Amino acid sequence: MTIRAEFQPAVDEFISTLTDFSTGSYLKDEDKEFWEQPFDPAVLPQLRGILETLLDSLDTLPDDPSAELLVGVxxxxVGELESFNSAQHDAVLEPEEKAELNQIIRDASAATGAEDDALAELPELD
Structure with missing residues (x-):
């Protein structure tokens, strides 16, 4: 199984949760009276693309990649995610979402077979 195939469900769930949050679809009609949309859900395909590109990039790495290769990817x-969020006035990726993404990134990186010392060098969203 490819890394993309293994982690695509996590990306799909992450984007689905953000879609629900950004559209207020989880609210009852009477709860929407004072609700304001936190960000435009139209930006979420861009976020999905960044995450799917990561998974595809991890798939191209050799088994047990060096820290240098893994950290580079x-x-x-992480830079693309930070730029994306900044362009959205930091409204899409808040601490909870960043923590979830850090976990997805770490788990997907570990699926490359990288050693613990390489994984320890991974940058994180903060």
Whole structure:
């Protein structure tokens, strides 16, 4: 199984949760009176694309990649996620979402077979 196939459900669930949050679909009609949309859900395909590109990039790495290779891929993705969120006025990825993404990134990186010392060097969203 590829890393993409293994972690696509986690990405799908993450995006689905953000879609529900951004549209208020989880609220009853009477609860929407004072509700304000936190961000435009139209930006979520871009976020999905960043995450799927990460998974595809991890799939191209050799088994047990060096820390340098793995950190390079993850650093690029973390930068893209930070730029994406900044462009959205930091409204999409808040601490809870960042923690969830850090876990997905770490788990997907571990699926490459990387050693613990390589995983320890991974950058995180903060």
């Amino acid at each position: 993850v650093t690029k993705t």
